[in-house]
Amino acid sequence: MTLSVLDLFSIGLGPSSSHTVGPMRAARLFSRSLAESGRLGEVVGIKAVLFGSLGATGRGHGSDDAVILGLAGLDPETIGADEAPVVVAEAADSGRLRLDGTHEVAFSAQDDVVLNGWESLPGHPNGMRLTAYSTEEAAAAAGTGVEDRAEGAGVVSTQEYYSVGGGFVVTAEDMTNPADAEPDVPEPYPFVSGDELLQRCRESGLSIAQVMHANELTRHTAEEIRSSLLQVWAVMQECVENGCTRTEEVLPGVLLAKRRAPGLRRRLREQEAKGDTKDALWAMEWVNLFALAVNEENASGGRVVTAPTNGAAGIIPAVLHYFDMFRECNDDKVEEFLLTAGAIGTLFKRNASISGAEVGCQGEVGSACSMAAGALCAVLGGTPEQVENAAEIGLEHNLGLTCDPIAGLVQIPCIERNAIGSVKAINAARLSLAGDGTHRVSLDECITTMRDTGRDMMSKYKETSRGGLAVNVAVNIPEC
Ligand code: SF4
Missing domain, CATH: 3.30.1330.90 (D-3-phosphoglycerate dehydrogenase; domain 3)
Structure with missing residues (x-):
């Protein structure tokens, strides 16, 4: 597969x-x-x-x-x-x-x-x-x-x-018969686990992004890969911009949840204009903004990049925007970031699930956080071992996260959860870069744990809105 x-x-x-x-x-x-x-x-x-x-x-x-x-x-x-x-x-x-x-x-x-x-x-x-x-x-x-x-x-x-x-x-x-659904394409560096991915990197001397790129060349030309990934990045940027410039005050649906991105960006720009940017967590404010903007767009049926799901679509763009805003970013780095995130994402898709209905929110926000953490670590110069470590940290601290959207809307807890997940991903990358890549829990072990935890999770916590916040938060739902 x-x-x-x-x-x-x-x-x-x-x-x-x-x-x-x-x-x-x-x-x-x-x-x-x-x-x-x-x-x-x-x-x-x-x-x-x-x-x-x-x-x-x-x-x-x-x-x-x-x-x-x-x-x-x-x-x-x-x-x-x-x-x-x-x-x-x-x-x-x-x-x-x-x-x-x-x-x-x-x-x-x-x-x-x-x-x-x-x-x-x-x-x-x-x-x-x-x-x-x-x-x-x-x-x-x-x-x-x-x-x-x-x-x-x-x-x-x-x-x-x-x-x-x-x-x-x-x-x-x-x-x-899943073998019929997705026929194998011979790849130069096949991998089905994080351990195998690291092995391919060690054998070839390539980075995770380069391994993924070589495999992608069996399906697409280099030009197609680059233009498609840059298009993905362009849509992510457009999505943030749309989310920051909406004039409607509330999101669609019975929750009447307020849009926060437009007001937050106005405030951050005002602070910037006054030179009031000394707060040590200034960058975090922007990360929050990027994630809120994407997920508010998503909640209102706007155009988003599924990354790797829509409920968790804010994390990867928020972390890439952070890199773009506060570090040296260019098209090569964007490609490296998305290829690395994609390589990690395949492990979740193959060995566990990215479906909240199957394993809870750990499969959505957890997967996205892990992918973003590994990708950021890579573009900041991390070795494949450090990237794997960052991805593992990004997932480990989302294990057990349930899916309990209030009123069945992808708004609460989803929107804020993306902001929190984005900050967590950046921290995971930093924690990993502070070490040498050696660590106790492997990404594979963590993905297996997510899969097992999801299997044991009661179905009311798996995108049914029959448990968790969905039943403990009072909402006036009009009769249909
Ligand atoms: S709570 Fe459920 S719907 Fe919301 S982001 Fe998580 S998995 Fe998706």
């Missing part, structure tokens, strides 16, 4: 990679498959059922709207943030949806996208089933339970998908 850094850093819409980007991709794949099979013209109705965590928090995460957008053939990478609400409102108001952008069917946003948060499909907590019907009777009779898989007369096609974190989507068949 091979993983590209460009898969880990994809561009899409907020607020969630697993609950927004993934369902949108799955729905798009489904409508595309209908078109490619030549059967799209037979379809008169469609039903999407979102199970498990997708069903439990889908409303707050915008999963229902994402399915509509995907069925309409829209791609999370290219859709405009302003376009999404227009398409969703049109479908809801007209009672019609244009599948794959071409074939119009009757559609009820209320009845045809069903959130079933009480049952889960067997493969993953983020499961969904999409079915296309050729008769109105079959569509009307469609059940919404796990056992209600539709087959036979009136069914054009049915498919189950899993959104496994970071915007990655697999079918039920891929889950049972």
Whole structure:
């Protein structure tokens, strides 16, 4: 199984990679498959059922709207943030949806996208089933339970998908045979663990970024890698700028959470203008700002880089902005930073999970903190051993972190948690650089611990909004 850094850093819409980007991709794949099979013209109705965590928090995460957008053939990478609400409102108001952008069917946003948060499909907590019907009777009779898989007369096609974190989507068949889902590409420096990655570096004399780059060359040209990573960085910068310049005072949703980034930047700029920058933690204020800006954009459905998820999308950009602002940064350093972060991210994806629904927030904020810590350590001149140490520290102190978004919105605790995670990542890099790379707990051991802890974590702490802050903080949720 091979993983590209460009898969880990994809561009899409907020607020969630697993609950927004993934369902949108799955729905798009489904409508595309209908078109490619030549059967799209037979379809008169469609039903999407979102199970498990997708069903439990889908409303707050915008999963229902994402399915509509995907069925309409829209791609999370290219859709405009302003376009999404227009398409969703049109479908809801007209009672019609244009599948794959071409074939119009009757559609009820209320009845045809069903959130079933009480049952889960067997493969993953983020499961969904999409079915296309050729008769109105079959569509009307469609059940919404796990056992209600539709087959036979009136069914054009049915498919189950899993959104496994970071915007990655697999079918039920891929889950049972992952080797088919991601065929191996021969790489010059293959690694499946942190230990192997270090071994490849020692044998070759290359840095972690150089090892990752050499492997990426089996999939992309050097120019493609560079331009794609610089584009990722450009979108991260644009996202921070957007987050700092919004004029709306509160974020969408019942929490009425205040946007803090615009006011914080105004204050920091005023202080700067007065020369009031002597505070020893001045840089930390900016790191907080960068993370808040990205995650407020994400919470409002803005354009973000999934890194490695949307809920945790602020940490890697915040740490890279910190490096850009307070150290010597250039395009080579940006590439080195993102390749190093990507190499570490593949270890999480391969050996544990980056899905909050699977392992809790340790898999999202913990993974992002670890990736950012290792990447910062690398661009500050750390050896591969120090980078691995930084990544390990970045994860170790997020172990056990639960996912309990209040009202199912990716806002509280998510937004602040990214700011805290960013500062933690910088500290992890500094702690590592203060040593020689030797340390007691390896990154692999820490990732295994995260996986085991996630497995033991009760499901109410894994992106269901049925535990933790989500049940202990009073919120007035209006009747739907
Ligand atoms: S609590 Fe963490 S894992 Fe859960 S939605 Fe927020 S950022 Fe994602």
